[in-house]
Amino acid sequence: MKIILIRHGETAWNAERRLQGHLDIALNAEGERQARLLAEALAPEHIDLIVSSDLGRARQTAQAVATPRNMPVMLEPGLRERCYGGFEGLLYSEIERRFPAEFAAWQARDVDAILPSGKNRGETFRAFYTRSTDAILALAAAHPGKDIAMVAHGGVLECAYRMALGLPLETPRDFKVYNASINRFRLEEGRLALESWGEVAHLRPAVLDELS
Template structure:
């Protein structure tokens, strides 16, 4: 690949997976592999239809099922393969995973308090998976996004990932400190547009969800 192409901006459509049953009940998923529910499958198909007319050169997904299912719907519309990347997984929450927010607060009050206070270097309790700090997570996912962009200069990538990944990308593109509260929404099956130019991530559009509105029936008697 010619070195002169490396400065060409790469366009990224960063997409959160469709809804899961655990999303609906506010149960923390992290690295636990939860599939889409019926609503999430519907959202994935609406997302695919909305992006069908757009140019997409490559599709990359987290290797977790909920992201792969969402990416597969987009891939079918574009007749493209889905590349999987474990580095695009959601943050690993260790012992928090599989619990409702209220249960986390009850079982791990100190760790929950640090999480809610946005202590970005706080350790998480042990669980089935080893937790990571928010800073470690942020570095992992933003690094993955920049690597894919560097490998596809001048192209358009669809990256299908998770809510935490979207948060990290937003913060990086807006130069928003990791310690500040999240004051922006992260929607299931949303399209969030970025460009990467000279190794810098820039936000161009956030939280596109118009495609998820229920279709209006036009054949009523």
């Protein structure tokens, strides 16, 4: 089986570096363009199942891939972005000013740091890693031998990359996670194995690297 992990297209908040998390932000015009180009790039490929995070920006991206194929989109809340609690809706500069201690712990990659409360209850990075990778592996286990496209978020893709390469959660993220990128994995002995990362040739000239 193959697992194609896709990050949703661009949103206005991506473009201005405003943290989204569980807040439900739609694609902007560039994101819609990226989703169309993504669908064209994937058109020749065999896909048995299309699964998406239940947040709108991922659903829109997944639907762009599904519509030309006359396929449904299965929603999986486990593929949601990390919940950032009180950080959500703020620019990075605003987070640092309003929550200096929590911002410092986040930037230092304290994977068990508790985030401030907001509209939603924040997750530690460790809890998020477990939730997102469990969701990916559960989908693979439920559909053995199937080729699955999963549309999720930058943080989810980061977790999959770390699992596949065996990277400690505490290490800095020194790899790019692009909007509407194609990232290919396979399943080996119950774990993800990376085949290719960050395919964005279909999106030139403009792609963004963001976590939210």
